[in-house]
Amino acid sequence: xxxxxxxxFHHPDLPKNALGFTHRDYEGSVSxxxxxxxHDSITGALIQTFFELSIEPHRVxxxxxxxxxxxxxxxxxxxxxxxxxxxxxxxxxxxxANLANRDLIYLGVSGDGDSASIGFxxxxxxxxxxxxxxxxxxxxxxxxxxxxxxxxxxxxxxxSKRGVTNTDNSIDLVAIALQLGATYVARSFSGDKQQLVPxxxxxxxxxxxxxxxxxxxxxxxxxxxxxxxxxxxxxxHNEAVNRLDFISGRAPIEINYDPGTVQIVEQHxxxxxxxxxxxADYDVxxxxxxxxxxxxxxxxxxxxxxxxxxxxxxxxxxxxxSTVERPLNQLGEQDLCPGSTALAxxxxxxx
Amino acid sequence: MPAPRPISSVNxxxxxxxxxxxxGSASANEMFARAVMRxxxxxxxxxxxxxxxxxxxxxxxxxxxxxxxxxxxxxxxxMVAMNPQTFDKDVAMIEPGGYLFYDSTKPIPAGKFRDxxxxxxxxxxxxxNSEYSDPRQRQLFKNIIYLGVLSALLDMEPAVLEALIGEQxxxxxxxxxxxxxxxHLGRDYALKNLKCPLGLTVKRADKVGDxxxxxxNSAAALGAVYGGATVCAWYPITPSSSxxxxxxxxxxxxxxxxxxxxxxxxxxxxxxxxxxxxxxxGAGWNGARAFTATSGPGISLMSxxxxxxxxxxxxxxxxxxxxxxxxxxxxxxxxxxxxxxxxYASHGDTKHVLLFPExxxxxxxxxxxxxxxxxxxxxxxxxxxxLDIGMNHRLCRPFRWDDSRRYDRGKVMTAAELDSGRxxxxxxxxxxxxxxxxxxxxxxxxxxxxxxRGTSRDRYARxxxxxxxxxxxxxxLLRKFETAKDMVPRPLTANAGKPTKFGVIYxxxxxxxxxxxxxxxxxxGHHIDRMRVRAFPFHSSVPSFLADHxxxxxxxxxxxxxxxxxxxxECNVDPVRLVPVLHFDGTPITARFIAKTxxxxxxxLHGKPAVVS
Numbered sequence: 001x002x003x004x005x006x007x008x009f010h011h012p013d014l015p016k017n018a019l020g021f022t023h024r025d026y027e028g029s030v031s032x033x034x035x036x037x038x039h040d041s042i043t044g045a046l047i048q049t050f051f052e053l054s055i056e057p058h059r060v061x062x063x064x065x066x067x068x069x070x071x072x073x074x075x076x077x078x079x080x081x082x083x084x085x086x087x088x089x090x091x092x093x094x095x096x097a098n099l100a101n102r103d104l105i106y107l108g109v110s111g112d113g114d115s116a117s118i119g120f121x122x123x124x125x126x127x128x129x130x131x132x133x134x135x136x137x138x139x140x141x142x143x144x145x146x147x148x149x150x151x152x153x154x155x156x157x158x159x160s161k162r163g164v165t166n167t168d169n170s171i172d173l174v175a176i177a178l179q180l181g182a183t184y185v186a187r188s189f190s191g192d193k194q195q196l197v198p199x200x201x202x203x204x205x206x207x208x209x210x211x212x213x214x215x216x217x218x219x220x221x222x223x224x225x226x227x228x229x230x231x232x233x234x235x236x237h238n239e240a241v242n243r244l245d246f247i248s249g250r251a252p253i254e255i256n257y258d259p260g261t262v263q264i265v266e267q268h269x270x271x272x273x274x275x276x277x278x279x280a281d282y283d284v285x286x287x288x289x290x291x292x293x294x295x296x297x298x299x300x301x302x303x304x305x306x307x308x309x310x311x312x313x314x315x316x317x318x319x320x321x322s323t324v325e326r327p328l329n330q331l332g333e334q335d336l337c338p339g340s341t342a343l344a345x346x347x348x349x350x351x
Numbered sequence: 352m353p354a355p356r357p358i359s360s361v362n363x364x365x366x367x368x369x370x371x372x373x374x375g376s377a378s379a380n381e382m383f384a385r386a387v388m389r390x391x392x393x394x395x396x397x398x399x400x401x402x403x404x405x406x407x408x409x410x411x412x413x414x415x416x417x418x419x420x421x422x423x424x425x426x427x428x429x430m431v432a433m434n435p436q437t438f439d440k441d442v443a444m445i446e447p448g449g450y451l452f453y454d455s456t457k458p459i460p461a462g463k464f465r466d467x468x469x470x471x472x473x474x475x476x477x478x479x480n481s482e483y484s485d486p487r488q489r490q491l492f493k494n495i496i497y498l499g500v501l502s503a504l505l506d507m508e509p510a511v512l513e514a515l516i517g518e519q520x521x522x523x524x525x526x527x528x529x530x531x532x533x534x535h536l537g538r539d540y541a542l543k544n545l546k547c548p549l550g551l552t553v554k555r556a557d558k559v560g561d562x563x564x565x566x567x568n569s570a571a572a573l574g575a576v577y578g579g580a581t582v583c584a585w586y587p588i589t590p591s592s593s594x595x596x597x598x599x600x601x602x603x604x605x606x607x608x609x610x611x612x613x614x615x616x617x618x619x620x621x622x623x624x625x626x627x628x629x630x631x632x633g634a635g636w637n638g639a640r641a642f643t644a645t646s647g648p649g650i651s652l653m654s655x656x657x658x659x660x661x662x663x664x665x666x667x668x669x670x671x672x673x674x675x676x677x678x679x680x681x682x683x684x685x686x687x688x689x690x691x692x693x694x695y696a697s698h699g700d701t702k703h704v705l706l707f708p709e710x711x712x713x714x715x716x717x718x719x720x721x722x723x724x725x726x727x728x729x730x731x732x733x734x735x736x737x738l739d740i741g742m743n744h745r746l747c748r749p750f751r752w753d754d755s756r757r758y759d760r761g762k763v764m765t766a767a768e769l770d771s772g773r774x775x776x777x778x779x780x781x782x783x784x785x786x787x788x789x790x791x792x793x794x795x796x797x798x799x800x801x802x803x804r805g806t807s808r809d810r811y812a813r814x815x816x817x818x819x820x821x822x823x824x825x826x827x828l829l830r831k832f833e834t835a836k837d838m839v840p841r842p843l844t845a846n847a848g849k850p851t852k853f854g855v856i857y858x859x860x861x862x863x864x865x866x867x868x869x870x871x872x873x874x875x876g877h878h879i880d881r882m883r884v885r886a887f888p889f890h891s892s893v894p895s896f897l898a899d900h901x902x903x904x905x906x907x908x909x910x911x912x913x914x915x916x917x918x919x920x921e922c923n924v925d926p927v928r929l930v931p932v933l934h935f936d937g938t939p940i941t942a943r944f945i946a947k948t949x950x951x952x953x954x955x956l957h958g959k960p961a962v963v964s
Contacts, residue, residue: 096633
């Protein structure tokens with residue numbers, strides 16, 4: 001239970017990152033999700049990501065909506081501020097937080113119910129505004145907390161645990177994110193940390209709206225035969241477009257890949273994404289091609305994973321609004337209040 | 352029946368302009384109001400307009416009032432009837448002995464007029480058609496021509512109007528001369544062909560002093576600028592949209608970094624009201640001063656988030672420019688109808704702070720103060736405007752600001768305080784006032800972080816579904832609400848000339864009509880003590896005022912006596928002693944209505960038969 005404190009003993013030989021923090025410094029309280037939940041694997045990937053990136057935990061703001069996925073921010077980065085807000089409304093809360101302080105790293109954690117149903121509108125609008133954030137949907141195609149109803153990402157024809165067939169079309173949030181102008185779009189699988197961690201790293205370093213759909217089987221309600229979000233189904237139907245390596249701009253690492261199969265993408269902060277290509281034709285900078293690629297494979301029953309699109313020189317909402325560099329929450333009277341002399345002029349103009 | 356004598360009045364009459372929406376009349380009509388004001392005579396103008404862009408009837412009413420009665424009066428002494436669609440109704444509205452001014456280009460059958468009014472016909476269209484060939488000019492200059500006619504009929508100083516034209520077209524100088532020409536076209540026609548002046552005249556006075564003439568929405572937005580708001584997220588809805596527009600305009604002038612030209616503010620037009628308040632709450636959580644502007648339907652949509660703000664204790668400011676509901680109601684008509692929906696907004700046990708400005712001056716004051724209160728009390732503060740204050744120019748005291756004033760950012764624990772070993776519990780009541788400390792995200796690498804949630808938690812923000820910590824927290828929120836009573840603007844009282852068992856409580860835009868009604872009631876021998884409530888929760892002086900009077904009238908602009916309900920609910924008073932006086936047809940309340948209603952009630956309470964008037 002989350003109110004049980006996790007023991008804080010550290011093994012003296014635990015590896016430390018550039019800041020001197022261990023892996024344990026990026027953990028939160030003990031997960032209350034079901035044993036084996038895909039979401040816990042994503043939590044593990046996030047812990048590894050922030051540890052390896054050597055980001056101070058308190059520089060991260062974790063914001064979520066409501067649902068199983070939205071509970072997870074309690075389970076990582078215990079020294080970060082977190083906000084478990086309102087169902088489907090994480091994007092607006094995150095947008096406001098981001099406007100207040102552009103210097104923090106914003107991690108939005110949501111689920112398929114939270115983002116594809118009740119919060120579909122907010123998802124869409126935060127993406128199209130280009131809010132600088134990493135928006136993760138922990139996608140299991142099902143409402144877990146309310147015992148197994150279909151969500152809007154459940155595929156048509158898939159079966160619920162009770163044997164009901166879903167007759168509604170599904171929403172592919174990745175396709176929508178591409179269409180709405182997200183500047184970093186990826187899909188991964190909770191069971192594939194090798195792929196997920198570099199994708200997360202790239203997203204966090206990305207300056208703009210980064211969207212990651214992580215298929216995350218619900219072992220309680222959506223891991224049976226007939227489900228298209230089960231471990232077995234996803235493993236069998238996964239089409240990875242690329243394998244990703246992340247090279248931080250702060251600490252460049254020599255890479256040595258076969259030049260014919262590696263594409264380096266440099267982001268605004270100097271960090272580099274090395275894409276080991278599986279599909280030789282895949283161009284990660286072509287939004288239109290990414291949309292077509294996605295649709296073609298979906299029609300063939302394949303789930304495309306990997307980094308699908310990245311715009312290296314993306315801009316964000318603060319750029320669009322031309323806000324000052326200093327975070328708005330740090331401005332004081334001298335910056336904000338025009339004072340009595342200006343007011344006297346305003347009064348004079350109103351007579 | 353003999354025809355009544357034509358109304359004769361200097362500096363005290365109501366003139367109404369009946370126009371077609373989108374015909375460009377608004378600026379000419381506003382210029383008329385300003386001209387009267389520049390002659391030192393207070394005016395109180397009101398727009399009466401449909402929820403429409405072009406083609407429907409619209410009215411602009413100006414009360415010329417040397418005595419400074421700025422509430423709506425009721426009745427029309429002179430009608431400028433420029434809209435054939437509404438002609439019959441407009442003519443019917445004129446007080447006996449009043450005046451009708453119309454465009455006589457097309458003959459109108461005699462049966463359309465009344466024999467108890469003075470009819471003034473001017474062939475405005477014919478004058479325009481002979482002077483101008485461009486149809487757009489014909490329309491626009493027609494408005495200025497009738498201003499010229501009025502200046503002669505009402506004996507106004509043409510130089511004042513000329514100066515206003517000069518100011519209006521300061522940046523488009525070539526438009527000044529043609530407008531001045533059009534003004535004199537009308538004025539000269541009137542002087543040559545009509546009996547000037549009429550019984551109604553404007554005479555130079557000195558009753559305006561240093562007062563300013565401004566819309567409440569603009570004033571509230573300026574208050575937000577002075578109060579340090581940096582994030583505005585909003586969704587368009589009448590009658591609040593002009594508040595966000597004004598904030599944008601003010602910030603463009605007052606909040607741009609002089610060196611970098613970058614904005615010290617962020618304004619987002621959200622996808623809906625849920626997103627607007629979500630952004631405000633996200634920004635407030637992260638330590639920025641944030642607000643939204645909306646109206647009743649927006650409050651309904653925001654309710655879930657308002658509950659989060661209450662329970663998770665996040666500062667937010669909502670300007671609610673009220674309009675007549677329920678549902679879409681009358682979106683362009685005024686009411687004070689969202690008191691209960693705001694005071695107790697959201698599911699579960701909630702109570703919120705409301706401020707009731709009476710005019711643009713207070714809209715500015717409360718607009719700035721709301722941000723201090725939100726930070727101090729860590730909750731949502733509602734600034735309750737209405738269409739009557741928000742969208743009309745109102746003459747009011749000038750804005751003022753004390754440069755030594757500092758923002759009250761409330762109880763925020765800093766990194767240094769955390770390092771000094773101070774105990775931090777997000778929901779710990781260390782001072783006994785119900786207000787806990789908070790930290791901004793990003794404050795300290797290892798101390799002071801907490802998890803914000805709408806779910807119950809203990810004093811250290813740890814999730815719990817146990818009963819005792821839940822109750823402990825809910826009781827603390829009540830203590831905080833008690834604390835708020837001494838922080839919000841206090842009620843203002845004014846005693847009658849003689850001791851009386853009657854009191855009256857009122858608030859917001861009712862104020863000018865109430866003040867005038869008191870004079871009318873005094874003249875009839877009814878003495879009533881007054882209390883203008885300026886905030887909810889109620890200060891302790893409210894129950895004292897109730898205790899000091901046998902009967903208290905509660906005057907409001909809604910059907911369900913919403914302030915009265917709040918008083919009954921929160922002040923433990925016998926409802927029989929609170930007599931509702933309710934006006935809710937969408938028009939602003941008038942002194943005539945208040946005086947008549949209260950007068951009748953007092954007569955009834957004294958056992959006298961009601962006087963039929």
